Amino acid sequence: MMRQSLAAGNNYSLIEEGALEPRPDYFTSVLWKRLLGELTLKPTLSSVGGSDEYPINMLRAYAHCVAGRPGALAVAVVNLDPQQGARIEFPSGLGSRRELYLLTADDLLSPQIGLNGRELQVASDWNAT
Numbered sequence: 001m002m003r004q005s006l007a008a009g010n011n012y013s014l015i016e017e018g019a020l021e022p023r024p025d026y027f028t029s030v031l032w033k034r035l036l037g038e039l040t041l042k043p044t045l046s047s048v049g050g051s052d053e054y055p056i057n058m059l060r061a062y063a064h065c066v067a068g069r070p071g072a073l074a075v076a077v078v079n080l081d082p083q084q085g086a087r088i089e090f091p092s093g094l095g096s097r098r099e100l101y102l103l104t105a106d107d108l109l110s111p112q113i114g115l116n117g118r119e120l121q122v123a124s125d126w127n128a129t
Contacts, residue, residue, distance in 0.1 A: 013100060016111075024113035025121050027120045031101060035074045037067030043075060061087055 014026040041063040045056050058081040066072035079086045104114045113120055 021111075022122055024103075024120075026122075027113050027115070028103060031103070031115075032076070035066060035101070036043065036062070036064035037074070039065040041065070041073070055081070058084075082094065 013023070014029060015022055043061040043063040045059055045061055047056060058079065060078040060080065062076040064074050065072050075090075077086075077088055100116065102116050104117075105112065
């Protein structure tokens with residue numbers, strides 16, 4: 001993952017310049033770095049049962065092998081539709097052990113982001129908590 005600026009980039013930086021508070025992209029970058037390895041795979045999106053209940057063009061999917069965990073797969077799915085949730089299903093045969101990291105915000109431009117229902121913050125040593 002590459003960013004144009006860490007700080008002082010107006011509304012695009014990872015860190016808010018005046019308050020030195022992390023923006024949601026800071027946390028998504030930390031999670032991406034911790035979970036997604038270098039080997040990239042090509043995921044395929046399709047409507048469940050061929051239905052058109054959700055516009056597939058509003059989803060972005062990324063799949064990577066997890067570094068240091070042979071056989072582990074990390075999948076990131078981004079829902080671009082602020083009005084409608086999406087149901088994500090994986091093919092059978094991928095194994096039964098799964099970890100879910102669900103990032104949510106009240107709005108696409110929200111200054112806060114939650115992970116599995118808990119608002120993310122940084123500790124005094126700048127580790128994500």
